Amino acid sequence: MVTFKPNLPLYVIADVHLGGGSAATEDLFDSFIETLKPENNALLILGDLFEIWTGDDVRSPLTQKVADTLKSLSQTGTAIYFVHGNRDFLLKDDYAKSAGMVLLDEPLIISETLPQTGFIHGDSLCTGDEAFQRFRQKSRSPDWQHRILGLPRFLRQGLGKWARWRSRQHGRRTIQQQPTIADVSPQEVARFMEQHGLVRLVHGHTHRLAVHQDPAGPGTQRWVLGDWHQGAGSVLMITQSNISMHTIEITPSGQVKWSAPVQPLAH
Numbered sequence: 519m520v521t522f523k524p525n526l527p528l529y530v531i532a533d534v535h536l537g538g539g540s541a542a543t544e545d546l547f548d549s550f551i552e553t554l555k556p557e558n559n560a561l562l563i564l565g566d567l568f569e570i571w572t573g574d575d576v577r578s579p580l581t582q583k584v585a586d587t588l589k590s591l592s593q594t595g596t597a598i599y600f601v602h603g604n605r606d607f608l609l610k611d612d613y614a615k616s617a618g619m620v621l622l623d624e625p626l627i628i629s630e631t632l633p634q635t636g637f638i639h640g641d642s643l644c645t646g647d648e649a650f651q652r653f654r655q656k657s658r659s660p661d662w663q664h665r666i667l668g669l670p671r672f673l674r675q676g677l678g679k680w681a682r683w684r685s686r687q688h689g690r691r692t693i694q695q696q697p698t699i700a701d702v703s704p705q706e707v708a709r710f711m712e713q714h715g716l717v718r719l720v721h722g723h724t725h726r727l728a729v730h731q732d733p734a735g736p737g738t739q740r741w742v743l744g745d746w747h748q749g750a751g752s753v754l755m756i757t758q759s760n761i762s763m764h765t766i767e768i769t770p771s772g773q774v775k776w777s778a779p780v781q782p783l784a785h
């Protein structure tokens with residue numbers, strides 16, 4: 519658990535899935551980053567910035583460009599924080615440093631300036647998917663990571679392709695056969711929020727953009743970021759007095775257009 523004291527406004531994004539093949543999403547990401555300059559604000563990347571990550575030594579023109587983009591943002595005064603997702607959990611300090619980001623372990627918790635608010639990627643909440651949770655536990659161990667990162671680059675790239683294929687198959691099968699296990703477990707959400715005394719929980723991973731009321735008792739909220747695809751994305755913004763979530767898209771003239779705030783779901 520990390521007590522988190524970012525500058526405000528804090529912008530939170532997740533599941534950008536760069537490298538997933540959408541050029542429009544890459545353009546939106548670049549333009550969005552530009553809009554954050556130059557201010558003493560903060561950006562939290564809540565996992566799965568990249569579609570897949572097989573080691574900091576496996577660079578591509580895209581990963582280099584993203585590092586340069588983020589580094590230039592950090593140099594204009596934005597503090598950038600990165601929490602791992604289930605696709606880029608092998609991203610380490612070498613790359614983070616080249617991108618001007620600070621790696622943090624989830625959960626991050628803001629408790630001083632705001633009602634107790636927690637931030638996680640969200641895959642740990644999907645406890646209905648036991649096969650995934652077994653892999654998650656194994657792949658987060660230092661031994662496993664050391665073994666994988668010790669493999670030759672070409673082998674890791676091959677494994678990465680296989681993992682993407684397998685994850686798509688697994689996801690499709692899970693959604694068809696048992697739609698509820700592809701989402702978070704409501705019991706695990708309530709348990710996690712109670713464990714950390716959270717009034718608000720913010721996460722991504724499920725790509726199910728929404729604000730849920732009362733997940734862990736009256737007055738509590740669960741804010742779920744959407745993923746970025748085909749030139750549209752979602753951003754949560756936290757100021758001293760407000761929290762709001764928006765979808766953003768890029769206009770034909772290259773401007774970033776923000777939607778009206780996403781409204782809480784009535785239950």
Ligand SMILES: [Mn+2]
Nearest residue numbers: 566603604723
């Ligand atoms: Mn994810």
